[in-house]
Amino acid sequence: MSLTTAHSVVAPSSNSKRIAGALVVGYALISIVPLLWIFATSFKTPPDSIAYPPKIVFQPSIEGYCNLFTTRTRQTPEYINSLGPATGFCDQTVRKRNMVIAGQSNFLPRFVNSLIIAFGSTFCAVFLGTLSAYGFSRFKVPLADDLLFFILSTRMMPPIAVAIPIYLMYRELGLSDTALGMILLYTAVNVSLAVWLLKGFIDEIPREYEEAAMIDGYTRLQAFWRTVLPQATTGIAATAIFCLIFAWNEYAFAALLTSGTAQTAPPFIPTIIGEGGQDWPAVAAGTTIFLVPILVFTILLRKQLLRGITFGAVRK
Amino acid sequence: MLNRTADNVARATPEPLAKKIRGISDKGLAWLFISPTILLLLAINIFPLFWAIYLSFTNYRANRPNEVVKNLGLANYRRILGDQDIWIAMQTTAHFVFWTILLQTVIGFTLAWLIDRKFRGHAFWTTIILVPMMLSPAVVGNFWRFLYEPQIGLFAYAVSFLTGIPPTNVQMLSNVELAPWAIVIVDTWMWTPYVMLICLAGLRSIPEYIYEAAEVDRASNWRQFWSITLPMALPFIMLAVLFRGIENFKMFDMVNLLTGGGPGSTTEVASITLKRQAFESWRTGYSSAFAIILFVAVFGLANIYVKALNKVKQR
Numbered sequence: 001m002s003l004t005t006a007h008s009v010v011a012p013s014s015n016s017k018r019i020a021g022a023l024v025v026g027y028a029l030i031s032i033v034p035l036l037w038i039f040a041t042s043f044k045t046p047p048d049s050i051a052y053p054p055k056i057v058f059q060p061s062i063e064g065y066c067n068l069f070t071t072r073t074r075q076t077p078e079y080i081n082s083l084g085p086a087t088g089f090c091d092q093t094v095r096k097r098n099m100v101i102a103g104q105s106n107f108l109p110r111f112v113n114s115l116i117i118a119f120g121s122t123f124c125a126v127f128l129g130t131l132s133a134y135g136f137s138r139f140k141v142p143l144a145d146d147l148l149f150f151i152l153s154t155r156m157m158p159p160i161a162v163a164i165p166i167y168l169m170y171r172e173l174g175l176s177d178t179a180l181g182m183i184l185l186y187t188a189v190n191v192s193l194a195v196w197l198l199k200g201f202i203d204e205i206p207r208e209y210e211e212a213a214m215i216d217g218y219t220r221l222q223a224f225w226r227t228v229l230p231q232a233t234t235g236i237a238a239t240a241i242f243c244l245i246f247a248w249n250e251y252a253f254a255a256l257l258t259s260g261t262a263q264t265a266p267p268f269i270p271t272i273i274g275e276g277g278q279d280w281p282a283v284a285a286g287t288t289i290f291l292v293p294i295l296v297f298t299i300l301l302r303k304q305l306l307r308g309i310t311f312g313a314v315r316k
Numbered sequence: 317m318l319n320r321t322a323d324n325v326a327r328a329t330p331e332p333l334a335k336k337i338r339g340i341s342d343k344g345l346a347w348l349f350i351s352p353t354i355l356l357l358l359a360i361n362i363f364p365l366f367w368a369i370y371l372s373f374t375n376y377r378a379n380r381p382n383e384v385v386k387n388l389g390l391a392n393y394r395r396i397l398g399d400q401d402i403w404i405a406m407q408t409t410a411h412f413v414f415w416t417i418l419l420q421t422v423i424g425f426t427l428a429w430l431i432d433r434k435f436r437g438h439a440f441w442t443t444i445i446l447v448p449m450m451l452s453p454a455v456v457g458n459f460w461r462f463l464y465e466p467q468i469g470l471f472a473y474a475v476s477f478l479t480g481i482p483p484t485n486v487q488m489l490s491n492v493e494l495a496p497w498a499i500v501i502v503d504t505w506m507w508t509p510y511v512m513l514i515c516l517a518g519l520r521s522i523p524e525y526i527y528e529a530a531e532v533d534r535a536s537n538w539r540q541f542w543s544i545t546l547p548m549a550l551p552f553i554m555l556a557v558l559f560r561g562i563e564n565f566k567m568f569d570m571v572n573l574l575t576g577g578g579p580g581s582t583t584e585v586a587s588i589t590l591k592r593q594a595f596e597s598w599r600t601g602y603s604s605a606f607a608i609i610l611f612v613a614v615f616g617l618a619n620i621y622v623k624a625l626n627k628v629k630q631r
Contacts, residue, residue: 020437027427028444032507035447036469038459050468052483056628128353135349138340151353154361156614158566160590161607164600165364165371168378188360191353220345223359251569256595270458270573279464287455298450302443306513309449313555314517 024047038291039276041284049280064281066090067274068107068289072099074275107286109267114290116179118247121186126240128187129194130232134224136195137202139212148195152311155192159252167257179262183252190243193311197242200312203233238304241297248294265290327471343546366613372605379598392605402606404581405589410469412585413564416503417557423504424511425553429545431512432519442516449509456571460502464488464574489575495583499571503564511556518552519545551628558621565614 040051072094080100086092091298131211132151136144166185167176175181205228213223229236254269269286272279298305306314326409329559352559375386396402427445431438432505463471474488488498530540571577577584577592584592591608594603 017433020430020433021441024327024435024438024441024445025429027423028441031448032444033470034460034505035451035457037463041462052473054468054470056474060370086457086541128356129351129501132353139346141350141449147350147354151357153615154357155363156562156618157361158587158590158607158614160568160587160594161368162364164378164594164604164607165367166360167595168371168600169364169367184356184360191356192542195353210381219426220342233433245450249452249454251452251573255454255572256571256591266406266452266454266569269455278462281458283462287459288624289525290455291451294450295387295447296483296500299443300445302446305446306517309510310514310559314514314552316603 014062034289037282038287040287041280044281044284046274046279046281049284059276061093061281062089063093064285066093067279067282068272069103069105070094071103071105073102074099076099080170100218105272106268107265107272110263110265111289113179113258113262114174114248114264114266117182117186117262118244118259120179120183121190121247122240122243124183124187125190125194125237126198126236129239130197130229130236132191133172133198134228136199148199151192152197155189160256161255163253166253170257176259177258177262182258182262182264185257186247186250189250190246193308194239194243196311197239197308198232198235198289199241201232205231208243238301238308241301242308245294245297319553326504326505347480368604368607369542371601372608374601376601377598378600390600392602393609395602396606398608402589403583403587405584407569407582408583409585412499412503412567412583413561415497415500416507416564417560419500419504420508420511420560421553421557423557424508425549426513427508427512428515428519431516446513448506451506451568453506454573456506457502457573460498460574464498466490470528476588490579492579492582495575495579498576499583502570502574503567506570507560509562511553511560514552514556514559515549518549521552522548551625554621554628559627562614562618565610565617608615 040056040058042064043062044055044058044061045061048058048061050053051065066089070090075098077098080095080098085099091101117272135141136148141147169180170176170178173181175184209227209231210220210223211228214220218226249266250264251266254264258264258267265286267281269290272283272286274282301308373387373389375388377383460471463469466484466487468470471488472483475481475486476483488494510631525541526548528543532542535543566587567585568591571583571585571588572591575583577588581589590603590606593599593606
């Protein structure tokens with residue numbers, strides 16, 4: 001590198017940049033293939049989805065989505081002909097396979113369960129987490145470090161180890177397979193993340209604001225409400241999204257503690273089967289619908305991601 | 317400054333009035349704010365933990381709640397430590413944790429090091445790379461079963477396309493030799509971005525002037541990498557290893573859906589064994605003892621590691 005052209009002696013040369021770029025783009029493209037394949041499979045017909053060699057170009061179909069939301073029964077062609085004209089798009093698609101729609105599948109109720117439990121537990125975890133984080137950030141709490149470590153350590157337990165006594169406890173309390181039980185459990189798991197993340201965010205808000213507010217005659221509580229909370233909104237929003245993603249993705253507790261009415265989508269999606277084995281287009285359709293919200297959140301969160309995944313240990 | 321002013325104002329105000337101004341005392345408020353969280357954790361985490369400790373000394377079976385519970389003392393613990401299957405599960409877990417962490421650290425650090433060249437469009441491609449780690453391991457793990465299908469799966473097709481092995485022979489999930497690697501591949505695919513992101517923060521924390529000084533001293537690129545880049549990024553790498561180590565030691569969802577511990581018990585990591593003992597064989601007392609052992613192991617290892625981490629940070 002000649003000294004006359006380089007502005008900084010350590011700036012990488014354009015050639016090394018190009019090679020680095022090519023390698024990173026190559027990795028990114030390969031790592032995204034499985035996700036693109038899920039998306040593509042969701043628009044295939046069942047025969048197309050299991051074709052060999054795997055079909056990259058295919059006639060798109062919404063059969064997977066139809067199968068995901070409905071249950072179907074096989075009928076004779078005579079019976080199908082005796083029915084009136086097909087009413088909907090899915091009706092038409094299904095009849096081509098000599099089937100009629102028998103009713104709604106469980107996917108929608110499971111998806112709604114996921115929404116209720118994820119949002120409910122996120123609200124509780126962020127509410128409790130904000131209060132505790134403020135407490136730890138602003139007041140001299142005896143044994144604060146030990147308490148914070150205790151809060152974090154609850155997240156280190158293997159979920160199955162926690163699930164054994166929780167299973168017994170919920171059976172005694174009548175909380176098995178209820179949304180309330182799952183919300184309580186996810187709140188307890190997420191509150192540790194919320195406290196640690198939010199403490200970092202609140203630590204960054206200068207104390208002077210509240211102190212000025214308190215001199216103006218606000219009580220501590222009012223100062224917290226009027227000055228700290230508005231300034232912590234970004235942090236609270238980021239924390240809420242992290243809690244939401246955890247609760248949305250969680251599988252171990254959901255699989256062991258829910259079986260029917262309160263089951264969430266992650267344990268349900270693998271159980272989607274068609275005639276003669278797994279109905280992969282329907283599974284892919286369910287997976288796609290389930291993953292899209294997370295993709296959106298990931299893009300929204302990308303600046304806070306590092307903080308979230310390290311419990312606020314690395315802030316950049 | 318302001319602090320002192322506030323104190324002076326507080327001291328100059330008569331006691332009842334001060335109380336009114338400040339509402340609840342700070343100490344009261346602190347406890348009011350913190351105690352709900354602590355109470356929730358006591359109820360949902362600590363109380364069940366003590367219950368599990370109690371159960372671990374008994375022969376209790378959750379599917380026979382009316383049977384008389386016998387106190388076994390330490391018998392469950394003694395049986396676990398002598399149980400061949402448990403040791404095999406621990407070895408499977410160690411294999412899984414070792415290889416996933418090794419691969420993720422090497423690939424993740426390399427990616428971070430490349431992204432740190434700041435080529436055009438690096439922010440966009442970084443976001444693309446980050447996507448897999450945000451997704452549900454269960455739902456995505458379930459879909460990998462399809463990619464791994466010998467005849468119709470994309471993975472098998474790609475392998476046979478590249479190596480010429482017939483695609484029906486690429487039995488990633490049913491071959492005893494390959495299944496442990498199948499779960500390592502999916503975990504590496506999912507979590508390499510995690511290590512990369514932390515390493516990237518480490519590389520970006522190294523001040524430019526150190527490299528400039530090294531350049532003035534005519535240190536070679538190789539030398540700069542080994543004596544500046546790597547040591548200064550090390551605390552970050554270790555943090556990533558710590559988090560991944562704990563998470564993978566507890567690994568359950570992805571493996572449960574991908575192989576369910578099979579074929580046989582070749583991919584039966586500790587959490588799967590625990591699930592089989594607790595929720596299929598219903599040996600609640602025995603599995604509680606195993607759960608306690610696992611928890612103590614995670615906790616102990618994490619503690620030792622954090623101490624090492626702090627030492628590296630202080631350097």
